[in-house]
Amino acid sequence: MLYTYVNLQKIIDTLPCYEKTRLETEGAANVQVCLEDIIELLAPYEKEEFLNKYNEQSADKISLDDFDDDEIVDYLQQRGYEITDW
Secondary structure, eight states, X not given: OOOOOOOHHHHHHHSOHHHHHHHHHHOGGGOOOOXXXXXXXXXXXXXXXXXXXXXXXXXXXXXXXXXXXXXXXXXXXXXXXXXXXX
């Protein structure tokens, strides 16, 4: 689990105008926040630490079952392998 914190006001400041309006009129339940914007708000050290932790966790969870057969074949063919049967 990741425990990197970002000040809520900084997140609100990154919202586009229409999302800020939605926040004021409808409340927070329907407001969409861009994850990339939040990551960009982190201090350089925190950002690097967050991305390293995320990459470690993601790599542990990836398996070939997560990919479609055609995606795997395409990936291998792009790297020069000849796929004869699958």
